[in-house]
Amino acid sequence: GYETGLIGTIKYQIGKKVLPAKETTPESIELQRFIAEMVASNIKFAVMEVSSHSIAQHRIDDISFKTAVFTNISAEHLDYHETIQNYTDAKVRLFECLERDSFAILNADDEFSKHFADRTRAQILWYGIKRNADVKARICDESMSNTMIKLSYSGAEIDVNMPFMGRHNVYNALASAAGALSLGFELEAVKKGIETAPVIPGRLESIPCKHGFSVFLDYAHTPHALETVLHTLKNLAKRRIILVFGCGGDRDKEKRPKMGKIADENSDIFWITNDNPRSEDPMSIIEDIKAGISPGRPFHVQTDRYKAIGEALAGAKNGDFVLIAGKGHEKKQIFKDTVIPFDDKDVVKKMLSSKSS
Numbered sequence: 001g002y003e004t005g006l007i008g009t010i011k012y013q014i015g016k017k018v019l020p021a022k023e024t025t026p027e028s029i030e031l032q033r034f035i036a037e038m039v040a041s042n043i044k045f046a047v048m049e050v051s052s053h054s055i056a057q058h059r060i061d062d063i064s065f066k067t068a069v070f071t072n073i074s075a076e077h078l079d080y081h082e083t084i085q086n087y088t089d090a091k092v093r094l095f096e097c098l099e100r101d102s103f104a105i106l107n108a109d110d111e112f113s114k115h116f117a118d119r120t121r122a123q124i125l126w127y128g129i130k131r132n133a134d135v136k137a138r139i140c141d142e143s144m145s146n147t148m149i150k151l152s153y154s155g156a157e158i159d160v161n162m163p164f165m166g167r168h169n170v171y172n173a174l175a176s177a178a179g180a181l182s183l184g185f186e187l188e189a190v191k192k193g194i195e196t197a198p199v200i201p202g203r204l205e206s207i208p209c210k211h212g213f214s215v216f217l218d219y220a221h222t223p224h225a226l227e228t229v230l231h232t233l234k235n236l237a238k239r240r241i242i243l244v245f246g247c248g249g250d251r252d253k254e255k256r257p258k259m260g261k262i263a264d265e266n267s268d269i270f271w272i273t274n275d276n277p278r279s280e281d282p283m284s285i286i287e288d289i290k291a292g293i294s295p296g297r298p299f300h301v302q303t304d305r306y307k308a309i310g311e312a313l314a315g316a317k318n319g320d321f322v323l324i325a326g327k328g329h330e331k332k333q334i335f336k337d338t339v340i341p342f343d344d345k346d347v348v349k350k351m352l353s354s355k356s357s
Helices: 028-040 052-056 084-096 113-118 167-182 187-195 223-236 255-266 282-290 305-315 344-356
Strands: 004-007 011-014 017-020 045-048 067-069 103-107 123-128 135-142 147-153 156-162 205-207 214-218 241-245 269-272 321-325 332-334 339-341
Touching: 004 028, 011 028, 052 084, 067 167, 084 113, 103 113, 103 167, 123 167, 135 167, 147 167, 147 187, 156 167, 156 187, 167 187, 167 223, 205 344, 214 223, 214 344, 223 241, 223 255, 223 321, 241 255, 241 305, 255 269, 255 282, 269 282, 269 305, 305 321, 305 344
Parallel strands: 004 045, 067 103, 103 123, 123 135, 214 321, 241 269, 241 321
Antiparallel strands: 004 011, 011 017, 135 147, 147 156, 205 214, 332 339
């Protein structure tokens, strides 16, 4: 295999050097410094998560991308972009800058892909599950720990045991596979890469639990992401789905009642709590969320996230799925006048350990 550079929401990695990410895509000077360091370290490939903010703010100008991947579009970052059209246009600009010998990797099952296809000069490689695509997957079996798929490309088909759950992760694997194939890698190498992929912190991450129920952490902090993760769990759940979530302050307020509605419709019991309230009043955020919940629907409000997680775990019974959503890999919680250390994973592990003793 090849040593690869990485720039993304969770971390930046240059060879063996790993730095916690300050933001998804760094400012242009820092970004160029990281890329120069990769070149100096003889790293041939780098994977970068390119945020819509970074495109709009010209942070990635003058970077020549060999491959660019589009996954999907949902209503996100509208506090910054204001409209879904502005958000889409920002994303499209990355693909407009691709050269003719580059590749645009597009999701055949997402309607927005046609906007990207119409506005790029690059060669297009399509991936998908439902529609005809160059790189295609058929889901054969799903469990809490893995998903078995048949991956096909250019007339060849191969079995892949993907160590992740959920249809959305099949799409992620397909996007990654298409990207690797566009760079000349063989299907066997793609299979090995997917099957040996490490656990991604806070992305439908399963936390070991010896009490008969299952606990998952996920970064889902938008309506689309929360609904996707809950649907994944519903397909596998034998009993109840218990949810703990909130919404961030100083961000798109329109998503709050939508997330309340999704919690109402897709979980059996749920707690509304603090995410990162930032400068806003936590109870004001919670009231916005409550506006989307059906009248008379029982639920819990606990502003203290630590206590909310504890109450949810205490109420879990054999066979239940508990989802702690919104913060995922994050290590801190942001309030108006302070930032405190807070890691959902550490909190859950501590509480499960106490429950054992």
